[in-house]
Amino acid sequence: MNSLEQCRLIDLPKIHDARGNLTFVEGERHIPFDIKRVYYLYDVPGGAERGGHAHRDLHQLIIAMSGSFDIVLDDGREKKRFHLSRSYYGLYVCPMIWREMDNFSSGAVCLVLASNLYDEADYYRNYDEFIRDVI
Numbered sequence: 176m177n178s179l180e181q182c183r184l185i186d187l188p189k190i191h192d193a194r195g196n197l198t199f200v201e202g203e204r205h206i207p208f209d210i211k212r213v214y215y216l217y218d219v220p221g222g223a224e225r226g227g228h229a230h231r232d233l234h235q236l237i238i239a240m241s242g243s244f245d246i247v248l249d250d251g252r253e254k255k256r257f258h259l260s261r262s263y264y265g266l267y268v269c270p271m272i273w274r275e276m277d278n279f280s281s282g283a284v285c286l287v288l289a290s291n292l293y294d295e296a297d298y299y300r301n302y303d304e305f306i307r308d309v310i
């Protein structure tokens with residue numbers, strides 16, 4: 176069964192350089208899945224909330240590429256809030272975890288690495304339905 180314990184902050188490699196730092200992510204090496212899709216949230220207005228869903232099979236790594244925001248993860252038993260604010264670590268979210276995102280700073284960019292292509296059938300968009308299946 177998937178639980179919050181499997182979700183964790185993952186430190187990514189960071190190459191320090193006076194010309195600017197560099198971070199990279201390799202699927203199956205730095206994160207526990209292969210990367211099939213990349214998407215990002217940007218121009219998020221102040222006070223906006225994103226997320227509000229869970230995925231049946233999708234694994235994700237969520238990174239604050241710029242600015243900061245909060246993510247609340249919920250496995251149906253407990254909830255945990257994470258604050259993301261740097262581009263050299265990410266939050267790994269396993270399948271069957273409800274997530275809400277808020278507290279976006281101005282200029283925040285949220286990068287998501289995902290284990291599969293976009294598939295609406297993979298979403299739970301109704302919290303009660305998610306709870307029914309996860310408990």
Ligand code: TYD
Binds near residue numbers: 225
């Ligand atoms: P959604 O996943 O609900 O956004 P968030 O969790 O960030 O609030 O997606 C918003 C809309 O974008 C929804 O209509 C589906 C569409 N979408 C795609 O077409 N492809 C994608 O890869 C993603 C992530 C979303």
